[in-house]
Amino acid sequence: MREIVNTYLPDDKKYEEFFDIFEYLAGLIYIDIENKGTSIESIGSTIGRFAWKRGTPFKRERLPQSIERFIENGLNQGDKWPLLKVGFFNGSIERFEKCREAYESLLKRISKDW
Secondary structure (H helix, E strand, O other), X not given: OHHHHOOOOOXXXXXXXXXXXXXXXXXXXXXXXXXXXXXXXXXXXOOOHHHHHHXXXXXXXXXXXXXXXXXXXXXXXXXXXXXXXXXHHHHOHHHHHHHHHHHHHHHHHHHOOO
């Protein structure tokens, strides 16, 4: 995938940051789509490379800064966040937060084994 976007995103560090965000969002969206109208407290999801980086002993419990900034920016925008305005998480910051909490719980459980 790196070669495909190299023209648009030639900086390797920036590519890694955007890829981390992409993987994190993919996990959240999986939770949202697969669990519409059901409890999301004990579900599974996709796990990306960012989770491995988070799960190393030196970075346990922390997401990459790029993901943390992305989330903070979105939460600051609330329901005006473009991600929600186009329909993700039913356009609801509350639904985003529920999916995020479920994903964080999953990431904490699996990182204990790394």
